[in-house]
Amino acid sequence: MRHATGSPARTLAEVGEFALIAAITDGLPAGDAVIIGPGDDAAALDLGSPVLTSIDLLVEGVHFRRDWSDAQSVGRKAVAVNVADIEAMGGTARAIVVGFSAPGDLAADWALEFAAGLREEAAYAGVSLVGGDLTRSTRDIAIAVTVLGSAAGPVVRRSGAGAGNVVALIGRTGWAAAGLTVLGRGFRSPRAAVDAYRVPEVPYGAGAVAAAAGATAMIDVSDGLLADLGHLADASGVVIDLRRDAFEIPEPLQVVSAATGIDPYALVLTGGEDHALAATFPAGAVIPAEWRVIGTVREASGSDEANRSDEANRSDEANGDSGSDGSVESDESVGESGPRVLVDGTPWEGATGWDHFRPGQRGSR
Amino acid sequence: MRHATGSPARTLAEVGEFALIAAITDGLPAGDAVIIGPGDDAAALDLGSPVLTSIDLLVEGVHFRRDWSDAQSVGRKAVAVNVADIEAMGGTARAIVVGFSAPGDLAADWALEFAAGLREEAAYAGVSLVGGDLTRSTRDIAIAVTVLGSAAGPVVRRSGAGAGNVVALIGRTGWAAAGLTVLGRGFRSPRAAVDAYRVPEVPYGAGAVAAAAGATAMIDVSDGLLADLGHLADASGVVIDLRRDAFEIPEPLQVVSAATGIDPYALVLTGGEDHALAATFPAGAVIPAEWRVIGTVREASGSDEANRSDEANRSDEANGDSGSDGSVESDESVGESGPRVLVDGTPWEGATGWDHFRPGQRGSR
Numbered sequence: 032m033r034h035a036t037g038s039p040a041r042t043l044a045e046v047g048e049f050a051l052i053a054a055i056t057d058g059l060p061a062g063d064a065v066i067i068g069p070g071d072d073a074a075a076l077d078l079g080s081p082v083l084t085s086i087d088l089l090v091e092g093v094h095f096r097r098d099w100s101d102a103q104s105v106g107r108k109a110v111a112v113n114v115a116d117i118e119a120m121g122g123t124a125r126a127i128v129v130g131f132s133a134p135g136d137l138a139a140d141w142a143l144e145f146a147a148g149l150r151e152e153a154a155y156a157g158v159s160l161v162g163g164d165l166t167r168s169t170r171d172i173a174i175a176v177t178v179l180g181s182a183a184g185p186v187v188r189r190s191g192a193g194a195g196n197v198v199a200l201i202g203r204t205g206w207a208a209a210g211l212t213v214l215g216r217g218f219r220s221p222r223a224a225v226d227a228y229r230v231p232e233v234p235y236g237a238g239a240v241a242a243a244a245g246a247t248a249m250i251d252v253s254d255g256l257l258a259d260l261g262h263l264a265d266a267s268g269v270v271i272d273l274r275r276d277a278f279e280i281p282e283p284l285q286v287v288s289a290a291t292g293i294d295p296y297a298l299v300l301t302g303g304e305d306h307a308l309a310a311t312f313p314a315g316a317v318i319p320a321e322w323r324v325i326g327t328v329r330e331a332s333g334s335d336e337a338n339r340s341d342e343a344n345r346s347d348e349a350n351g352d353s354g355s356d357g358s359v360e361s362d363e364s365v366g367e368s369g370p371r372v373l374v375d376g377t378p379w380e381g382a383t384g385w386d387h388f389r390p391g392q393r394g395s396r
Numbered sequence: 397m398r399h400a401t402g403s404p405a406r407t408l409a410e411v412g413e414f415a416l417i418a419a420i421t422d423g424l425p426a427g428d429a430v431i432i433g434p435g436d437d438a439a440a441l442d443l444g445s446p447v448l449t450s451i452d453l454l455v456e457g458v459h460f461r462r463d464w465s466d467a468q469s470v471g472r473k474a475v476a477v478n479v480a481d482i483e484a485m486g487g488t489a490r491a492i493v494v495g496f497s498a499p500g501d502l503a504a505d506w507a508l509e510f511a512a513g514l515r516e517e518a519a520y521a522g523v524s525l526v527g528g529d530l531t532r533s534t535r536d537i538a539i540a541v542t543v544l545g546s547a548a549g550p551v552v553r554r555s556g557a558g559a560g561n562v563v564a565l566i567g568r569t570g571w572a573a574a575g576l577t578v579l580g581r582g583f584r585s586p587r588a589a590v591d592a593y594r595v596p597e598v599p600y601g602a603g604a605v606a607a608a609a610g611a612t613a614m615i616d617v618s619d620g621l622l623a624d625l626g627h628l629a630d631a632s633g634v635v636i637d638l639r640r641d642a643f644e645i646p647e648p649l650q651v652v653s654a655a656t657g658i659d660p661y662a663l664v665l666t667g668g669e670d671h672a673l674a675a676t677f678p679a680g681a682v683i684p685a686e687w688r689v690i691g692t693v694r695e696a697s698g699s700d701e702a703n704r705s706d707e708a709n710r711s712d713e714a715n716g717d718s719g720s721d722g723s724v725e726s727d728e729s730v731g732e733s734g735p736r737v738l739v740d741g742t743p744w745e746g747a748t749g750w751d752h753f754r755p756g757q758r759g760s761r
Contacts, residue, residue: 073484266436
């Protein structure tokens with residue numbers, strides 16, 4: 032067998048599918064849940080019940096650019112954004128399967144570094160890579176990751192928030208949007224923001240802790256805090272009121288704001304792709320360590336309430352993130368009778384318009 | 397909310413992600429295994445143990461062409477090729493999650509018809525669509541399907557075939573390759589062959605029946621019978637000898653052969669993408685109904701045996717099919733000490749060269 036790690040100039044087509052798969056799966060660690068790993072028609076896992084699952088696609092030119100992110104970062108991000116969805120249910124991610132398609136003239140090293148990133152983040156997140164599909168594309172690189180997880184405790188949906196609950200957040204918001212902003216303007220700093228865009232820092236383990244602490248609803252912050260809390264408020268039939276003073280502006284975001292003129296609160300409140308977790312807890316609950324209280328849940332008006340289940344069932348994403356475009360669209364958090372998410376008691380009307388290479392693809396409703 | 401089924405000229409970008417998802421998930425049936433379906437960060441399923449899972453990608457221009465297959469057929473095929481992987485483990489597919497990326501200028505009706513095909517085949521196969529990710533791409537349509545399944549009985553791997561076993565087959569081979577051949581030459585008939593290429597006829601349920609009947613090894617025939625039996629023989633460290641007279645040439649394949657000059661046995665033995673199931677059973681076992689005995693398993697030479705575990709672990713695909721190219725490459729079924737799969741006791745050297753828009757992307761070894 033030829034080795035896949037030869038000359039850096041070799042392409043996928045030259046190295047070939049089987050050698051590449053061998054290089055990727057060689058010595059792959061298998062967690063406790065893995066009964067059968069890569070190498071058969073399907074993997075077999077012991078996950079108990081319920082099994083949690085979600086799929087996300089990353090498409091070149093939409094979710095990443097090869098001149099903005101190295102292959103290893105793309106691999107790490109592909110794992111992280113998926114695991115975040117299991118966290119947001121209060122579960123623990125256990126395994127992933129990965130689809131990778133790329134043109135035959137892609138440098139084999141890019142694919143190998145992507146795989147190294149996958150393996151690195153999977154190890155960090157405690158998930159096992161148990162299978163995949165490697166195939167040619169005509170032009171774009173497209174990556175699909177499906178994550179499977181388990182839940183030791185209660186599964187936390189988006190729909191359980193009640194009036195009087197407190198809203199709490201763990202993880203960062205605005206960092207990835209800040210990084211994307213500077214990349215879009217041709218810069219590579221502040222490095223912390225650019226790195227945050229390349230690989231989100233998902234608060235692994237926090238979802239299960241929140242579930243055990245009695246979280247009533249939870250969501251992965253992929254589209255932006257206001258947008259995602261809007262989804263949660265829609266599903267729960269409530270209004271969420273955030274306190275602006277609950278948010279500090281971290282130093283890298285101050286730098287980006289100063290350099291670009293973008294309102295730093297727009298970054299923090301509407302920037303996507305950091306994959307923080309937002310959750311609601313009963314009043315008086317002990318909020319787990321490292322979660323910050325950022326607001327409260329209020330009762331919605333009667334007409335909002337009547338629309339709740341219809342909206343929750345029909346208007347949310349199928350699951351996973353939405354191929355988020357890094358900026359919120361204000362109608363995301365507006366119910367048919369008014370805004371679902373307020374900041375200091377009023378609708379957010381701040382600037383959201385930083386440069387972005389991905390035009391939004393949201394439905395109007 | 398706008399309705400997604402408006403003017404046929406409307407594009408994905410015009411209809412929007414949320415309206416499209418609503419149209420796709422509206423009234424979606426949920427099977428017994430579904431605890432939480434679409435609409436949250438992840439789906440939740442009750443699958444028992446083990447959970448079987450596999451992912452497959454379908455990429456426009458590689459796995460399908462919009463001028464050769466209608467959207468509904470592509471949707472049906474996306475489900476079928478995945479479910480076949482669970483069948484091949486002796487399991488029962490229960491749920492799928494689907495990633496779909498397409499350029500914003502794609503006609504919304506294409507996506508809706510694709511989704512209708514997904515739903516149709518999912519209903520036929522008895523699986524529930526429980527989640528997805530819908531996102532923009534810059535150019536290609538890329539589809540990822542991950543299937544989750546359960547196994548009531550033993551899981552059947554590729555590696556369990558033993559000398560003296562009989563080899564049996566259920567489902568069709570050569571039909572999809574025949575269809576692809578005529579499409580590649582600009583024809584649309586014989587219709588049965590073209591239809592077989594567009595939507596494989598997977599023998600749903602046959603995998604679990606074979607497992608219960610004591611199958612020792614099993615594989616999804618996606619790359620072609622000789623290629624896939626080569627994988628099975630590699631993993632099991634055996635040689636498989638097929639009987640040519642076990643194969644009849646169906647009428648549509650006779651037509652294609654007559655029109656193109658392609659050896660019909662090349663179609664049957666090396667044509668991929670029909671997703672038949674091939675399995676081995678102990679000598680004397682009662683072979684389940686509709687399975688046809690096509691050959692026997694022989695002991696490999698000593699040097700082959702020594703190479704077995706190494707090849708099985710390192711050279712197989714990660715899982716799922718390989719982005720099959722419809723033709724076998726002869727080295728797939730050749731071990732280091734000789735061929736792994738024989739036809740009437742001799743290596744297959746027949747013609748495999750029909751037209752195909754997808755160049756092979758196999759590794760040499």
